[in-house]
Amino acid sequence: MKNLKLLSIALALLGITGATMLVGWYGFDRVVGAVLSVGAKGFAAFCAWQLVVMAMLGVAWWVVVPPISRRPLPVFVWGRMVRDSAAVCLPFSPVGGFAIGARAITLHGLTWPVAAISTVVDLTAEFAAEILFALGGLIVLLGRTSDAAITRPAQIGVGVALIAALGILKLQRGVASLFVKLGKRLLGQWFVGAEQDGISSVELTAMYSDGARLALCTTAHVVGWFGKGLGNWIAFRLLGSDLDLMGGLAIEGLLHIVMATAVLIPGYAGVQEAGYVALGSIFGVPPEISLGVSLVRRARDIAIGIPVLLVWQFIEVRHLRGAPAS
Numbered sequence: 555m556k557n558l559k560l561l562s563i564a565l566a567l568l569g570i571t572g573a574t575m576l577v578g579w580y581g582f583d584r585v586v587g588a589v590l591s592v593g594a595k596g597f598a599a600f601c602a603w604q605l606v607v608m609a610m611l612g613v614a615w616w617v618v619v620p621p622i623s624r625r626p627l628p629v630f631v632w633g634r635m636v637r638d639s640a641a642v643c644l645p646f647s648p649v650g651g652f653a654i655g656a657r658a659i660t661l662h663g664l665t666w667p668v669a670a671i672s673t674v675v676d677l678t679a680e681f682a683a684e685i686l687f688a689l690g691g692l693i694v695l696l697g698r699t700s701d702a703a704i705t706r707p708a709q710i711g712v713g714v715a716l717i718a719a720l721g722i723l724k725l726q727r728g729v730a731s732l733f734v735k736l737g738k739r740l741l742g743q744w745f746v747g748a749e750q751d752g753i754s755s756v757e758l759t760a761m762y763s764d765g766a767r768l769a770l771c772t773t774a775h776v777v778g779w780f781g782k783g784l785g786n787w788i789a790f791r792l793l794g795s796d797l798d799l800m801g802g803l804a805i806e807g808l809l810h811i812v813m814a815t816a817v818l819i820p821g822y823a824g825v826q827e828a829g830y831v832a833l834g835s836i837f838g839v840p841p842e843i844s845l846g847v848s849l850v851r852r853a854r855d856i857a858i859g860i861p862v863l864l865v866w867q868f869i870e871v872r873h874l875r876g877a878p879a880s
Contacts, residue, residue: 592850596792601854603788607781608635614774615676618767623668625659633659633669636866639859642852652677658866661873679768683775684810687783691807694800695836782806789847790839801837808833826851 592600612631616624637655644650656669780803787802797805812829827848834844 643859679771694804
């Protein structure tokens with residue numbers, strides 16, 4: 555575990571160095587000029603749209619929880635905000651954000667087993683939706699270029715995405731069961747709450763294998779991914795690009811294929827910037843604008859994430875002060 559943490563930190567530093575060199579290569583003044591062209595009102599609108607997207611994703615998480623265990627929708631919207639904020643602002647890989655988001659909703663009445671298993675089901679549905687969204691991006695890419703060096707990998711990607719999209723939901727039952735076992739192993743004492751609700755791990759696993767809830771959750775995530783893509787297009791337009799909506803959606807989908815290969819790098823440092831430059835060039839976007847979009851996106855994540863994490867820590871402290879002595 556310690557070696558993995560050190561590797562993650564080293565990769566983050568390497569990524570930050572690479573991103574800085576990339577900005578320097580294309581000109582600090584040009585990139586900074588592109589970022590500043592957004593303006594305060596444009597940046598505020600960009601942040602506001604991200605809050606809307608987070609709300610959409612919170613709905614998706616809320617859907618998979620059985621009515622008997624469900625809490626009000628704002629609890630899951632808040633949990634999603636904490637999850638995403640931890641993933642982009644804290645020095646962990648995105649996996650750390652999953653656990654922190656689950657922890658956040660337990661402070662509002664959910665038992666840990668429900669929070670943990672609903673998290674893995676929500677992630678499964680989101681992954682399936684991401685595959686479908688990325689598939690759309692690949693199809694758009696195939697329609698925009700005839701370069702064999704790009705179309706051949708894209709065609710392979712379409713095939714892989716179709717197979718993965720068909721298979722991922724069928725694996726749900728096994729994934730949920732595995733997560734229950736892993737959760738007991740790592741966080742055994744937090745699973746005690748399940749017995750208080752009269753729910754065994756087997757029953758919980760069966761609950762979260764419900765096909766109807768999973769389908770609704772996946773549909774909500776597809777809507778959420780379109781929301782992310784629309785936000786991406788808004789950023790390009792704010793920085794002065796004439797990129798069309800389909801291009802903005804495609805870049806968002808394809809970018810996450812690139813970032814999926816860098817799951818150990820906190821905040822996808824450097825990978826996000828390189829991905830924007832490479833994908834932007836395919837769609838005719840100047841590199842300084844693509845880098846500007848990446849930096850504005852990071853600024854948005856910090857502007858939202860830091861306040862969210864501060865509030866979460868305040869809630870944690872208040873909860874610990876009110877907890878009975880063990």
